[in-house]
Amino acid sequence: MTRVLVVDDEPQILRGLRTNLVARGYVVDTAPDGEAALDLAARHRPDVVIVDLGLPGIDGVDVIRGLRTWTAVPIIVLSAREQESEKVDALDAGADDYVTKPFGMGELLARVRASERRAVSPDAEEAVVRTPAFTVDLTAKKVVAADETAIRLTPTEWHLVEILVRHPGKLVGQRQLLQEVWGPRYEEETNYLRVYMAQIRRKLEPEPARPRFFITEPGMGYRFEPGG
Amino acid sequence: MTRVLVVDDEPQILRGLRTNLVARGYVVDTAPDGEAALDLAARHRPDVVIVDLGLPGIDGVDVIRGLRTWTAVPIIVLSAREQESEKVDALDAGADDYVTKPFGMGELLARVRASERRAVSPDAEEAVVRTPAFTVDLTAKKVVAADETAIRLTPTEWHLVEILVRHPGKLVGQRQLLQEVWGPRYEEETNYLRVYMAQIRRKLEPEPARPRFFITEPGMGYRFEPGG
DNA sequence: CGTCGACGTCAAGATCGCGTCAAGGGGGCT
DNA sequence: AGCCCCCTTGACGCGATCTTGACGTCGACG
Numbered sequence: 001m002t003r004v005l006v007v008d009d010e011p012q013i014l015r016g017l018r019t020n021l022v023a024r025g026y027v028v029d030t031a032p033d034g035e036a037a038l039d040l041a042a043r044h045r046p047d048v049v050i051v052d053l054g055l056p057g058i059d060g061v062d063v064i065r066g067l068r069t070w071t072a073v074p075i076i077v078l079s080a081r082e083q084e085s086e087k088v089d090a091l092d093a094g095a096d097d098y099v100t101k102p103f104g105m106g107e108l109l110a111r112v113r114a115s116e117r118r119a120v121s122p123d124a125e126e127a128v129v130r131t132p133a134f135t136v137d138l139t140a141k142k143v144v145a146a147d148e149t150a151i152r153l154t155p156t157e158w159h160l161v162e163i164l165v166r167h168p169g170k171l172v173g174q175r176q177l178l179q180e181v182w183g184p185r186y187e188e189e190t191n192y193l194r195v196y197m198a199q200i201r202r203k204l205e206p207e208p209a210r211p212r213f214f215i216t217e218p219g220m221g222y223r224f225e226p227g228g
Numbered sequence: 229m230t231r232v233l234v235v236d237d238e239p240q241i242l243r244g245l246r247t248n249l250v251a252r253g254y255v256v257d258t259a260p261d262g263e264a265a266l267d268l269a270a271r272h273r274p275d276v277v278i279v280d281l282g283l284p285g286i287d288g289v290d291v292i293r294g295l296r297t298w299t300a301v302p303i304i305v306l307s308a309r310e311q312e313s314e315k316v317d318a319l320d321a322g323a324d325d326y327v328t329k330p331f332g333m334g335e336l337l338a339r340v341r342a343s344e345r346r347a348v349s350p351d352a353e354e355a356v357v358r359t360p361a362f363t364v365d366l367t368a369k370k371v372v373a374a375d376e377t378a379i380r381l382t383p384t385e386w387h388l389v390e391i392l393v394r395h396p397g398k399l400v401g402q403r404q405l406l407q408e409v410w411g412p413r414y415e416e417e418t419n420y421l422r423v424y425m426a427q428i429r430r431k432l433e434p435e436p437a438r439p440r441f442f443i444t445e446p447g448m449g450y451r452f453e454p455g456g
Numbered sequence: 457c458g459t460c461g462a463c464g465t466c467a468a469g470a471t472c473g474c475g476t477c478a479a480g481g482g483g484g485c486t
Numbered sequence: 487a488g489c490c491c492c493c494t495t496g497a498c499g500c501g502a503t504c505t506t507g508a509c510g511t512c513g514a515c516g
Contacts, residue, residue: 072346084332091338096346097325098339104312110319111326118324118346154492171369191495194474201475209475218473218502219383220369382503419506422463429464437464446462446513 002116003027005046007037007063008078009056017050020105021112034058038066042183045159046073048115050108053079053090061093068094070179074115078103129165131213131226133206136165143204156181157200160193164214164224173221197222230344233257233274235265235291236306237283245278248333249340262286266294274301276343278336281307281318289321296322302343306331357393359441359454361434364393371432384409385428388421392442392452401449425450 004026006017011032018028029044031037034055041049049067053060064075076097077090087098096118097111127139134151135144141158143151153161159181164172174193178186186192197216201208212228232254234245239260246256257272259265262283269277277295281288292303304325305318315326324346325339355366362379363372369386371379381389387409392400402421406414414420425444429436440456 084335087332087335088338091335091342094345096342098335104315107312107315107319107326110316114319114324117322156493169368169370189494190473192493194476195494198475198477216474217369217380220386223368223370384504417505418462420504422465423505426464426466444463 001025001027002048003029003044003046004112005029005031005037005041005044005049007031007034007050007055007060008052009033009054010052013052013078016105017108020109024109026112032056034060034063034066037063038183041067041071041073045071047119048112049073049075050112051075051077051095053077053081053086061089064090064093064095066184070184072119074119076108076111076115078108129168129226132228133213134204136161138162138165151203153200153203157196157203160196161200161204164222168224168226171217171221171223175221177221193222229253229255230276231255231257231272231274232340233259233265233269233272233277235259235262235278235283235288236280237261238280241280241306244333245336248337252337254340262288262291262294265291269295269299269301273299275347276340277301277303278340279303279305279323281305281309281314289317292318292321292323300347302347304336304339304343306336357396357454360456361441362432364389366390366393379431381428381431385424385431388424389428389432392450396452396454399445399449399451403449405449421450 002025004021006014006021006028007030008014008017009032014030014032018030021028029040029046031040034057037049037051038058040046051060051063055063058066060077060079064077067073067075074097075095076099077095078099078101079086079090080101082100090098096115099108099111127137129136129138133146136142137144141162143153143161145151160177163177163180174190175187177193178189182189182192197214198208201211201214205211205213213225215223215225217223230253232249234242234249234256235258236242236245237260242258242260246258249256257268257274259268262285265277265279266286268274279288279291283291286294288305288307292305295301295303302325303323304327305323306327306329307314307318308329310328318326324343327336327339357364357366361374363374364370365372371381371389373379388405391405391408402418403415405421406417410417410420425442426436429439429442433439433441441453443451443453445451
């Protein structure tokens with residue numbers, strides 16, 4: 001399941017893209033302006049972002065910069081402007097691709113596929129992490145306890161678990177966690193981390209009061225220890 | 229140093245691209261056809277490949293397929309053909325980007341930069357410093373004793389250890405330590421250093437009273453000696 | 457031999473960060 | 487429209503960590 005965020009101020013284009021993408025099996029979010037786009041991106045964590053440069057309010061290039069402060073998600077730019085300086089600015093701000101309107105839907109879809117392929121390929125291996133108490137399947141986005149029962153995680157819980165599990169043994173700073181899960185404006189809300197780490201431990205740790213796998217490093221961050 | 233492989237059958241374009249890329253500090257290989265391209269790619273392992281679709285002999289799309297059998301190197305396609313089906317084929321064969329001729333050099337360079345940026349980010353190097361008594365993992369922010377037991381450091385302790393370990397064998401002034409850990413207003417508080425160095429030695433030195441690794445240079449600062 | 461400066465040690469109070477609980481509100485699904 | 491789940495937010499207690507001061511030790515130097 002690939003989630004695509006489309007940002008454009010023209011309702012027709014938005015509708016056209018949504019229809020085509022949904023028909024290909026994508027899950028689609030749409031945003032009419034930059035504000036909504038940044039907000040949605042932080043909450044829904046799209047796998048690909050398609051953004052129009054000519055937006056009301058925040059400029060498209062600034063949307064790209066805003067995203068790039070905290071995520072490496074592939075960004076495809078749409079634009080009616082042919083000027084080379086526009087393209088260079090958008091690409092150097094962190095965009096991955098640039099398509100000029102009018103564009104063919106087939107081409108755009110092919111570029112989306114290329115973006116997906118790039119993002120998924122590096123970690124295709126070893127998508128399952130096992131511990132003595134539970135198993136995390138990163139591609140299926142599932143957690144299974146040692147006794148084979150499935151464990152349900154909320155989106156936010158999963159997001160945290162995913163980040164920690166992808167860096168086994170490494171300390172992940174609270175800033176980084178907050179930024180990646182909630183967005184760059186939440187770097188100070190260490191409260192969230194405490195609440196959610198407690199919930200995660202309740203669901204995954206044999207003894208939530210004595211964490212073996214999700215270790216707190218006071219004042220610094222959290223660490224996932226696969227060995228326990 | 230980034231190595232770029234340019235594949236095109238028109239000598240002028242080849243020369244133009246080489247000149248521009250070399251001027252930007254890239255190392256450039258050129259190939260006039262697909263055979264030479266695949267051969268050069270295998271031998272020189274480029275970081276980015278720029279390939280023209282209209283090649284004599286092997287088709288450009290087949291060059292892409294050939295590369296994709298063994299490498300994930302970013303591939304940028306150049307082409308005079310505007311047809312959408314061409315673009316879709318090239319992208320689905322594994323290309324990352326597609327630029328139609330005539331193209332602006334600034335745009336192409338920006339797309340090369342975008343490719344580079346994507347490729348470099350996922351690689352995080354391991355920074356580990358070993359001594360006979362303990363091992364410091366700078367990326368995981370972890371210290372392990374010689375007997376494999378983990379050693380817990382507080383944030384301040386870790387900060388000090390990190391600075392010293394990153395300058396092995398070198399003397400680090402007390403001013404510098406105080407400034408980096410506590411801030412510029414604490415440059416005179418050499419007390420702090422004494423307290424924390426004592427704690428660090430208690431945790432890491434086999435004989436805290438006779439430091440082997442964290443050496444005091446009276447009146448000047450401290451030094452980390454990996455050999456002990 | 458005495459003094460002085462710098463360092464190591466220790467202990468106690470203040471502060472900070474963490475885990476926990478619970479209530480409120482909003483959005484999605486039926 | 488109603489319900490339920492999830493996210494947000496605040497308060498509280500406890501333990502760990504930081505800060506701070508005092509004291510002992512050692513070596514250099516006069």
